[in-house]
Amino acid sequence: MSQVYCKRCKSSHTMRATRKNFFQRVILFRLGLHPWKCIDCAYRFLSRDRGPRKESRPDRRPTDEATSR
Numbered sequence: 534m535s536q537v538y539c540k541r542c543k544s545s546h547t548m549r550a551t552r553k554n555f556f557q558r559v560i561l562f563r564l565g566l567h568p569w570k571c572i573d574c575a576y577r578f579l580s581r582d583r584g585p586r587k588e589s590r591p592d593r594r595p596t597d598e599a600t601s602r
């Protein structure tokens with residue numbers, strides 16, 4: 534398991550940050566970079582590490598699928 538460390542404070546308390554817009558997403562994807570955010574110092578940086586793969590998305594609402602039709 535790989536861990537991404539903050540490039541400013543070297544903290545391991547980091548999380549994947551959401552990409553702002555479409556252009557940023559395309560550019561970063563082509564460069565193979567992913568946006569990260571440090572929880573300790575709120576510093577945003579880029580890393581080639583994609584982070585842990587999420588099996589289940591907490592923001593996904595199952596009620597939408599149940600009432601889709």
Ligand SMILES: [Zn+2]
Pocket residue numbers: 539540541542543544571572573574575576
């Ligand atoms: Zn930091």
